[in-house]
Amino acid sequence: MRWEDWKPFYTRIVREMGYSVEEDRKAAELLRALLLEGDEYILRDELAAVVGRKVYVFGAGPSLENALREGDFSDGTLIAADGATSALLAAGLVPDIIVTDLDGRISDIKLANDRGAFLAVHAHGDNVKKISVYVPMFSRILGTCQTEPLDVVYNFGGFTDGDRAAFLAEELGAREITLVGFDFGTVVGRWSKPRLKEHSPVWESKRKKFEFAKELLDWLEKNGRARITRFRPDP
Numbered sequence: 001m002r003w004e005d006w007k008p009f010y011t012r013i014v015r016e017m018g019y020s021v022e023e024d025r026k027a028a029e030l031l032r033a034l035l036l037e038g039d040e041y042i043l044r045d046e047l048a049a050v051v052g053r054k055v056y057v058f059g060a061g062p063s064l065e066n067a068l069r070e071g072d073f074s075d076g077t078l079i080a081a082d083g084a085t086s087a088l089l090a091a092g093l094v095p096d097i098i099v100t101d102l103d104g105r106i107s108d109i110k111l112a113n114d115r116g117a118f119l120a121v122h123a124h125g126d127n128v129k130k131i132s133v134y135v136p137m138f139s140r141i142l143g144t145c146q147t148e149p150l151d152v153v154y155n156f157g158g159f160t161d162g163d164r165a166a167f168l169a170e171e172l173g174a175r176e177i178t179l180v181g182f183d184f185g186t187v188v189g190r191w192s193k194p195r196l197k198e199h200s201p202v203w204e205s206k207r208k209k210f211e212f213a214k215e216l217l218d219w220l221e222k223n224g225r226a227r228i229t230r231f232r233p234d235p
Contacts, residue, residue: 043152
């Protein structure tokens, strides 16, 4: 997704979610500075070399647990959306890439990073403190933002970690993207936030995020090159 295509979505998201464009820009600039200072950043083409034609993108929906128990994902690249990393590790899988705004369980993200996972760390106005604290802990980081892209901080489109992971897969050359654990229902998976001990009823801001994520994935399905499918485990 080009910036010109993303900007109308972003303008609506900022308006409806009450975000600050200026704070988003400051977060992107901070992420850029930290990446350059630590010299642990990677560029788009370096991460593209990791992605195969077939990609599984794992969201943190309630169906993820059954999917990991039933599915065989050995024939593709594994991209985890933030908190889904914890579920993959519990199932004995290390994601190839983690897409995160640092809202998931940091100890698990660090463990996966130490075991070889690349990180796509996202900057927005609400996670400036987390960027400052956690980015220096990690290695092999691709920086992303939701405002205008900077030289080493990219914007490939997408809003939540899950749909942003799908846009990343598309950008990096995937030809088949299978969405796993993408439910968008009335229940939030327990891996979505470290504070959740069990699946929980969806709250209002999360419901709005689900709506944007669904809309963006529909856009990607119609306008992207990759074929998008959804993994449906048995109940």
